[in-house]
Amino acid sequence: MARSDTRYREAYNRLLDHCATLTPGADLPAEAALSEIAGVSRTVVRRCLARAGGAGGDRAGREGQAGAAHAGPGRPDRRDPRR
Secondary structure (H helix, E strand, O other): OOHHHHHHHHHHHHHHHHHHOOOOOOEOOOHHHHHHHHOOOHHHHHHHHHHHHHHHHHHOOEEOHHHOEEOOOOOOOOOOOOO
């Protein structure tokens, strides 16, 4: 496995572990803070968030009002367009 792929996977797992500590509905930290937590650039953080948002549905997080990312399930009145 290439070094960059290994670092990406490690960062992804660190971010998932951090998100697991957040209460459902809580705002995610800014990209800069997440990049410090994961020890990678903001570009890698964006890639991880895109993967988590696309792969995990409600469990990985959702985009909320004004583009803010939130932990846990989305608002109950919103329907998942993938269903």
